[in-house]
Amino acid sequence: MVLPGGSDARDVPLAIAPDDLRQLAHHDAGSRTFAGGAGPLAALDTGGTAVRGTVLMVAGYTGSKEDFAPLLRPLAEVGYRVVALDQRGQYESPGPDDPAGYSVEVLGGDVLAVARVLRQESGEPLHLLGHSFGGLVTRAAVLAEPGLFTTFTLLGSGPSRLTGRRAELLDHLGPLLDAGGVPLVHQTLEQVAMTDPRAQAVPAPTREFYARRFLRNSAAGLRGMADAMLAEPDRVGDLKATGVPVLVAHGEADDAWLPHVQADMAQRLGARHEVINSSIHSPAVENPARTLEVLCDFWATAVPA
DSSP: OOOOOOTTGGGSOOSSOTTOOGGGOOOOOEEEEEEETTEEEEEEEOOSOOSSEEEEEEOOTTOOGGGGHHHHHHHHHTTEEEEEEOOTTSTTSOOOSSGGGGOHHHHHHHHHHHHHHHHHHHOSOEEEEEETHHHHHHHHHHHHOGGGOSEEEEESOOSSOOOSHHHHHHHTHHHHHHHHHHHHHHHHHHHHHTTSHHHHTSOHHHHHHHHHHHHTSOHHHHHHHHHHHTTOOOOHHHHHHHOOOEEEEEETTOSSSOHHHHHHHHHHHTOEEEEESSOSSOHHHHSHHHHHHHHHHHHHHHSOO
């Protein structure tokens, strides 16, 4: 979820340099599409022989496949095939004009469609990761077909609906969309973000990418995903019952689902729990080095050599 952070988060120094391009980090992944339930789903695919397995990464609200860019080359270099996905209605993936087409269950069906293709192409193991709202979506996929996935990682996600400051911002989304569509929502969020010195320090090419990406969001998708994120029930017990090994990882100052909420979720799941230092809500771009260590160790432990 790409929205301005809270006051506590602003005090956390990120692990990346001020001039790091974040989502524009260089990688060798190629562009491809998968068939989704409402049209093609855009992805970045590192390809390769998947010696150590395949990883499917799903972006959060207003995010995109590029939110995993700093992880792509390093994971490919150690033997993983990585596919990072735009959900329907995000950036380069078209979506329906009906907000009802963006429920957690429907979006989870798209994830399942991609996962089945990857299993056919590369076999096992298949590791699934969902960031933020993408965690709720990927959880639905795991609940629907747990045998498809070797492991599941919730990155900066939660047990149920979003609450707090970010949820309050989403409450204003509908009137803004009604008044001026996606451009007005973008303009308003930019005005809020630019009050944060951390947002002001983001390199210009990355800020330009953020704007271009946001303006390509589907209005129906923004509305439907927001509704879904504000209504998701607690399904921790259901996830635990699948028996799929789970990692709960998040930034030390996560300002979406707060750290103590995610820690409690991990405890209830009996899951591995990792706090990623020097990061807030997007560890993959805020502290990619530590995020890589956490992920690779979890996968290696789940699938011994």
